Amino acid sequence: MDIATHLSAMLKALRQSRGWSLTQAAEKTGVSKAMLGQIERTESSPTVATLWKIATGFNVPFSVFLQDREQPERPVYDPQNSDMVVVPLFPFDEQLRFDLFAISLAPGALSESSPHDVGVVEHVTVISGALDMQIEGEWQTLYAGEGVRFAGDIAHSYRNSRAEHVQFHSLIHYPAPSADQ
Numbered sequence: 001m002d003i004a005t006h007l008s009a010m011l012k013a014l015r016q017s018r019g020w021s022l023t024q025a026a027e028k029t030g031v032s033k034a035m036l037g038q039i040e041r042t043e044s045s046p047t048v049a050t051l052w053k054i055a056t057g058f059n060v061p062f063s064v065f066l067q068d069r070e071q072p073e074r075p076v077y078d079p080q081n082s083d084m085v086v087v088p089l090f091p092f093d094e095q096l097r098f099d100l101f102a103i104s105l106a107p108g109a110l111s112e113s114s115p116h117d118v119g120v121v122e123h124v125t126v127i128s129g130a131l132d133m134q135i136e137g138e139w140q141t142l143y144a145g146e147g148v149r150f151a152g153d154i155a156h157s158y159r160n161s162r163a164e165h166v167q168f169h170s171l172i173h174y175p176a177p178s179a180d181q
Contacts, residue, residue, distance in 0.1 A: 004042040007051075010065055011040050014058045029057025030114065048084050049111060056116050061092035061174060063099045083109030084158075089169070097174045104167050105131065105160040112157045119175030120152035129166030132159040142168075 015025050022040075026033040031046075031053050038044035046054070055062045066088050083106040090100040105111065116122075124133065125147035132141050134157040135150045142148060150156065152172065160166045 004045055007046070007065055008040050008042045011036065011054065014060065014064075018058070025057070029054045031057070047082065048086055049113060052116070053114050056114065059117055059177070061099050062101075062172065063088045063092045066091070084111050092174075097176065099172045099174075101170045101172070102127075102167065103158075103170055104165050105158055106165055107160055107163050110157060110159045113152075113155065115154050116152040116172070117174070118153045121149065121173040122152035122156070123147060123149045123171040123173070124158075125169045125171075127167040127169060129160070129164055130162050131166045131168050132161055133157065134159070 011025075015022070020028065022033045022036050025031075025036050029036070031050055035044060035046065035050065036054075039046055051065050052062060055064065066086070085104045087102045088099065089102050090098075092099050124131070124142065126142045126144050128144050130141055130143050132139055133148060134140075135148070136154055136156075139159075140148070158168075
């Protein structure tokens, strides 16, 4: 199954499990009804930022969209050779409640992340290159071997202002689900 087909199937399954229409899913995720429909019809490959919005709106780990139990090889999310490539190193662990991703950001690339669910904590560690991060409106630069931990439920951005790719790991820790979920 290719990534577009997998994303389509996951989005449809999530909507159906909650009994949501496309309109309701758009309201919950902040992603337009048109875009959600295009994803479900495999007419569009969403950006990483759009997938994060969808995951947050459905209150599911990001890696849900990258895992294909029929294909055991490590999935990569690279929508049409985008500037940001995400590779899950460890898929979501229900008991420990985290995802761990290896991410590559191309020279000049900027990825703006909308806030994740309340209580999500993100840990970013730079493996090679330099990563500019904006957290709570403040930019800081992290170099290889440096990291930062922050509340993922605020807007944050990743930027590569250098001439070479930056490689970093992002560990996303999700809070335990509330009783009504």
